Structures are given as C-alpha cells and as structure tokens.
Amino acid sequence: EVSSDILSRLNHIAEQRLGGELSGVVITVPAYFDDAQRQSTKDAARLAGLNVLRLLNEPTAAALAYGLDSGQEGIIAVYDLGGGTFDISILRLSKGIFEVLATGGDTALGGDDFDHLIADWIIEQTKLKPQTANQQRELITLANQAKITLTNEKSAVISWQDFSVEILREQFNELI
Numbered sequence: 671e672v673s674s675d676i677l678s679r680l681n682h683i684a685e686q687r688l689g690g691e692l693s694g695v696v697i698t699v700p701a702y703f704d705d706a707q708r709q710s711t712k713d714a715a716r717l718a719g720l721n722v723l724r725l726l727n728e729p730t731a732a733a734l735a736y737g738l739d740s741g742q743e744g745i746i747a748v749y750d751l752g753g754g755t756f757d758i759s760i761l762r763l764s765k766g767i768f769e770v771l772a773t774g775g776d777t778a779l780g781g782d783d784f785d786h787l788i789a790d791w792i793i794e795q796t797k798l799k800p801q802t803a804n805q806q807r808e809l810i811t812l813a814n815q816a817k818i819t820l821t822n823e824k825s826a827v828i829s830w831q832d833f834s835v836e837i838l839r840e841q842f843n844e845l846i
Contacts (some may be wrong), residue, residue: 784845
C-alpha cells in the first residue's frame with residue numbers, strides 16, 4: 671500500500687504538471703527485480719489507478735534517456751550505480767529495438783557503501799569515533815560530500831570536529 675500511495679502521489683503531480691490525465695505509464699524497476707517483485711510493482715500501480723503499459727529495467731531506461739535508440743546498433747553494457755545497489759544490463763540494439771540479453775548486479779553495493787568507506791577512513795585518520803547518532807550522520811554527510819568532490823577534483827578536504835584531513839582521489843580508489 672505504501673508503494674501504491676507513492677505512485678498515486680506521483681501520478682497526481684504528473685497530471686498537474688502535464689495538464690491532464692495520464693492514459694498509461696511506464697515504470698522503471700531495478701534490473702535485479704524478480705517476477706514477484708515486478709508483479710508487486712504492477713499491483714501497486716493498479717491499486718493507485720494507473721494503467722501500466724510496461725515495466726522497464728532502470729539501466730534500459732538509462733540507455734533510452736541517453737538516446738541509444740537513435741540508429742545505433744550493437745551490444746552495449748549499461749551500468750547503474752545507485753546509492754544502495756549496482757545494476758548492469760547487457761542490451762542488443764538492432765533497428766531501434768532493445769533486446770535485453772542479460773541483467774545482473776549487486777544489491778549490497780552502492781554509493782552509500784563508498785560513503786561508509788570514507789567515513790571509516792576519516793575515523794582512522796583522526797582517531798575519533800562518532801559518539802552520537804547525530805555525529806554519525808554528520809560524518810556520513812561529510813564523507814558523501816568528499817565522494818562527490820572527488821568526482822571532479824583530485825582531492826577533497828574534510829573538516830570534522832577539530833580535525834581537517836585531505837583525501838586524494840588515488841586514496842579513495844584504493845578504498846573502494
């Protein structure tokens with residue numbers, strides 16, 4: 671029912687923004703979803719009053735979003751590294767048609783894991799451990815910000831409590 675409530679709210683927002691009712695929806699799901707999870711997603715959507723045209727694997731949706739259906743042909747791999755999971759889909763593109771050859775992934779690997787690795791590194795460097803839940807959240811937030819900074823920069827400075835440490839992209843790569 672929670673999923674249905676969320677989908678109902680999203681439908682309401684979409685209808686307001688688009689200025690009319692939706693005749694049908696395509697819903698993306700993680701590539702690792704099994705048949706029961708896919709059916710539960712469809713059931714939640716129907717409970718929300720949605721006409722489900724299709725469920726689409728998230729990596730396949732990413733390929734469409736990047737325009738890989740525009741005349742390209744061949745076999746491609748689409749990776750989806752989210753906060754909590756890592757998905758991969760192997761797709762064959764032929765004459766504008768996507769054929770999913772394989773899907774896989776790791777439900778226990780994602781960006782959140784990288785945040786925790788950086789947080790552990792900070793603790794190791796500063797010899798300080800969070801004493802409260804708020805300090806733990808603050809540390810994870812700082813680690814996340816450092817991870818994002820390292821996307822484009824060679825280093826990130828992390829200031830926590832009375833300490834300031836610098837992590838290099840090479841150090842981050844070794845952590846992960």
